[in-house]
Amino acid sequence: MIFRQSFDPQSSTYTYLLADAETREAVLIDPVFEQVRRDTALIGELGLRLIATIDTHVHADHVTGAWLLKQRTGSRIAISAASGAQGADRYLADGDRVEFGARHLRVASTPGHTGGCISLMLDDRSMAFTGDCLLIRGTGRTDFQQGNARAMYRAIHDTLFALPEHCLLYPAHDYRGLTVTSVGEERRFNPRLGGELSEDDFVGSMRNLRLAHPKQIDIAVPANLECGAPREPTSALAPAPTVDPDWAPVNCTFAGIWEIQPQWLEDHLDAVQIVDVREPDEFDGPLGRIPGAQLIVLGELAERAGEIDRNKPVVTVCRAGGRSAQATVILRQAGFDALANLAGGMLRWRAEGRVVENEAA
Structure with missing residues (x-):
């Protein structure tokens, strides 16, 4: 049982x-x-x-x-x-x-x-x-x-x-x-x-x-x-907390983290702003990065939240989805409402063959 x-x-x-x-x-x-x-x-x-x-x-x-x-x-x-x-x-x-x-x-x-x-x-x-x-x-x-x-x-x-x-x-x-x-x-x-x-x-x-x-x-x-x-x-x-967001088909995990699936994100890159919270060497590393992603490492996110547009939905990204999940918590505390974590991070994004940019990839 x-x-x-x-x-x-x-x-x-x-x-x-x-x-x-x-x-x-x-x-x-x-x-x-x-x-x-x-x-x-x-x-x-x-x-x-x-x-x-x-x-x-x-x-x-x-x-x-x-x-x-x-x-x-x-x-x-x-x-x-x-x-x-x-x-x-x-x-x-x-x-x-x-x-x-x-x-x-x-x-x-x-x-x-x-x-x-x-x-x-x-x-x-x-x-x-x-x-x-x-x-x-x-x-x-x-x-x-x-x-x-x-x-x-x-x-x-x-x-x-x-x-x-x-x-x-x-x-x-x-x-x-x-x-x-x-x-x-x-x-x-x-x-x-x-x-x-x-x-x-x-x-x-x-x-x-x-x-x-x-x-x-x-x-x-x-x-x-x-x-x-x-x-x-x-x-x-x-x-x-019980009202489902209407900007995208996001789902909430048992841990309370809003997630977005890679397929939807790839189809709607222009509708969101992507905040990549990895370290600079990862951002430029072999996993690549999602086109248009903005790099703000997780340790600086709370102080640099003002650099993010509050009028456009935010999707946070990292290697496997753990750090970016914490990023959604930080941004929600900073007053952001329309935001979600990329499920599976760049590992899943690349495994599914989705679009990336940068020469190292």
């Missing part, structure tokens, strides 16, 4: 990708709207087919990426039948199975944080995804969205703590950088409801958390009740 854990720093949300290594069918748990580009890039790079997104509940701190992922990949949207959300393709109930290839996740109702929270157990019970119910050495809050501390205590003890001690638990959030825990650890060490702590102990603690109101709740909850579908035009909801 293929498994990846990704993180959204703004909301401290974990998104989980699981896929069958044979069929390449994949599911994504708790996707974040602003991270859809990252997630689709990873899915593409791993050669997977996303068949479903699953939200563990109606989130109050971020907008789900379920709707946008459906537009981009054709994946189906799944969420708890008790969530109250509209627009899903499948509504999940306790005991249901979400299959991907030969593997599956079993749905367990674990209310308390909200009335429609679910957790997801892998078929061999080696891992479980607990949403905002059970966190690492903590739990989700229970003071809004039909929250119920007694329901949460019972769900954790009767369902999650009933899993094998070695079962790894992956929460929807962590605010300290912790990534995973286990059933055995939380049974013993969870300070809110582990060890000998009773239901009344837990309820008393939850009543006195004194937590601030979630900052995004007024935006996130209405959007998530529509499975992330925007009520306004998409551009009004999507921040700049």
